[in-house]
Amino acid sequence: MNIEAVSAIYRFEMARARRTLMQSIVSPVISTSLYFVVFGAAIGSRIQSVGGISYGSFIVPGLVMLSLLGQSISNASFGIYFPRFTGTIYEILSAPVSPVEIVLGYAGAAATKSVILGAIILATAWIFVPLHVEHPVWMVAFLVLTAATFSLFGFIIGIWADGFEKLQIVPLLIVTPLTFLGGSFYSIDMLPPTWRTVALLNPVVYLVSGFRWSFYGIADVNVGVSLGMTALFLAIALVIVGWIFRTGYRLKT
Amino acid sequence: MLVSMGGIIEISGVSKTYASGFVALKEINLSIRRGEIFALLGPNGAGKTTLISIVCGIVQASSGRVVVDGHDIVRDWRAARSLIGLVPQELTTDAFESVWSTVSFTRGLFGLGSNPAHIESVLRALSLWDKRDSRIMTLSGGMKRRLLIAKALAHEPRILFLDEPTAGVDVDLRHDMWQLVSRLRAEGVTVILTTHYIEEAEEMADRVGVINRGELVLVRDKTDLLHEFGSKRLSLRLRSPLAELPAALAPWRLELSPDGRELTWLYHAREAGAGVGDFLERVRAAGIEFADLETSESSLEDIFVSLVRER
Ligand SMILES: Nc1ncnc2c1ncn2[C@@H]1O[C@H](COP(=O)(O)OP(=O)(O)O)[C@@H](O)[C@H]1O
Ligand SMILES: [Mg+2]
DSSP: OOHHHHHHHHHHHHHHHHTTIIIIIHHHHHHHHHIIIIIIIITOOOOOOOOTTEEEHHHHHHHHHHHHHHHHHHHHHHHHHHHHHSSTHHHHSSSSHHHHHHHHHHHHHHHHHHHHHHHHHHHHHHHSSSSSSSSSHHHHHHOOOOOOHHHHHHHHHHHHHHSSHHHHHHHIIIIHHHHHHTTTOGGGGGOOOOHHHHHOOOHHHHHHHHHHHHSOOOOOOOHHHHHHHHHHHHHHHHHHHHHHHHTTTTTTO | OOOTOOEEEOOOEEEEEEEOOOOOEEEEEEEETTTEEEEEEEOOOHHHHHHHHHHHHHSSOOOEEETTTTTTTTTHHHHHHTTTEEEOSOOOOSSSSSEEEHHHHHHTTTTTTHHHHHHHHHHHTTOOOOTSBBBBBGSSSHHHHHHHHHHHHTOOOEEEEEEEETOOOOOOHHHHHHHHHHHHHTTEEEEEEEEEEEEHHHHHHHOOOOOOOEEEEEEEHHHHHHHHOEEEEEEEEEOOOOOOOOGTTTTTTEEOOOTTOOEEEEEEGTTTTHHHHHHHHHHHHTOOEEEEEEEEEOOOHHHHHHHHHHH
C-alpha cells in the first residue's frame, strides 16, 4: 500500500477545500440557517410536532443528510474531474498508485469534508433548536457511511462526466429531488398510502430515517433496513468503482 | 534492428490502435540502454507521445510487452513506474498550488517521504527556487515547463522521459535543460526525449530512433547515423577559373560553379579517410591550384528528410 500517495492526494484535496473555505463552510451554514427560518419558523409554527418531536428538531437530521449527500457528490466528483479536465491526471496515472489508493485519497478527502460539514450543520442547528442524540455511535456511523458512500458516487460521476454540464446534472436532476422527497422535511407516515409506497423506492428515505432514528429513536422504516440499505449503496458504489479501474473506463485510452 | 537484451527498457511488439480505429503504433521493438540519452525523432503525429504514454502506464498497448528494468509494466507496474519520471508534452499543471507543494505532491505520489533538501536542489537546478512559494498560475510558460521537469525529478527517477522538452522554449531554458540532462546522464539516469527538432537529437543524444507513421524506421548510434547516411561536400576555391572539368577527374562526382572558381566534390561519409587525400593529389596532378578548402556534412535533418521520404 502506497500510504504516502494516499496521504498526498488526501492533503491536496483538503488544501483545495481550505482555499475555498467560504464555499466549503460558510455557504452550508447560511443555507441551513435559511432552512430553519423558512421551514422551522414559518412552517414549523403550523406543525406542532412529529412523533412527539418539535418540527424544528425533527428536520435537523434531514437537513444534515441533504447537505451531506449534495456536498459529498459535488466534492468528490469535482476532485477527480478537474485533473481529468486540466490533464494533470497524467501524473496520477503514471505514478505507482493503485486504484484503491486513488479512491481512498479522493473519496476519503471528500467524505472527511462532508463529515466536518455535517458537524458544522449540527452545530448551527443547535443554535436554533434543542438537539438530542439518543444513539451517538449510530449517528456517527450513519454520518460516516453515508459520506463515504456518496463520495464514492461522486467519484464515479467525476469519472463518467465529460463536461462540466454532466458534472452538475446528476446532483441537480437526481440527488436534489430525491433528498427533498426523501423525508427530510416530513415523515413519510404523513403521506397518503400510495405515495408512501412510492417514497419507499427512494433510497434517501432509508438514509434519512436511519439517521433520524439515531437522534430521536423514531424512524419511518426499521433501522436495520436503513443500515442494510446504506451498506447496499456502499457495495454498489464499490462495485462500480472496481469496474472503472479494471477497465480503465474514461481514464486510460 | 539493434535489440540488445538487458536494456533498461525493452519494448517488444508493441502496437496501439486507438478506440477510433486509428493505428498509432505498429509492432514497435526497441531496447533502451542503461544510462544512455535516446532521442525519438519523428514528425508530428508519428506516435512518439503514444509510445511514451504506454511505457508510463497512461495508455494501454493493444498488444506487445514492455519491461522496465526487469519489471513488466502490466504485471509489475508499481516497481516499473517507481523508476520513471515523465515530463509531458503539454503544459498541464494545477493552478492554485504553490511550486513547492506541487513538487512535494509528486514525490508523495511516488511513495517517498518528504525530502526538502532534494526538492530544494531540484528547484535550484531549474531556477525555480525563488518561485517556490508562488502559485503555479502566476508562472510564465517557460517557468511552467521548468516546473514540470522539477516534478518529474521529485522522486529521483532512474529513467526520465522528456516529451518535446524544448517546444516553444526560450534559449535560457534550452541551455539549462541540456545542462541538467548532462548532469543526469553523469548520475547514470537514462533519458529518453522525443522531438521533431533534429538539432535537439543531434546535440544531445547518444542514439537516435526515427519514428514515422507509427513505425520505427531505424535506430542507430548518432555518429553511425551521420556516418552511414551523411553525405559530405568538399569545396575548393580555385586560384584561376576553370573552363571545364579535366578528364583526369572524371571518376569523381564533381560540380563546377558557373564562374568556374569553385570546384565541389560530393562524397559519402564512408569514403572519407583515404579518399580525400587521393582526391586532392589528383587535383594537383591535373594542375589545378586552389586557394582555400572547405568541407561540410549533412545534418540529421537532411538524413531524416531522406529517410522519411523513402517510406
Ligand atoms: N486518444 C486518441 N484517439 C485517437 N487518436 C489519437 C489519440 N491520441 C493520439 N491519436 C493519434 O495518434 C497519432 C499519434 O499521436 P502522438 O503519439 O501524439 O504523436 P506524436 O507525439 O509523435 O506527435 C496522431 O495521429 C494522433 O492524432
Ligand atoms: Mg507528441
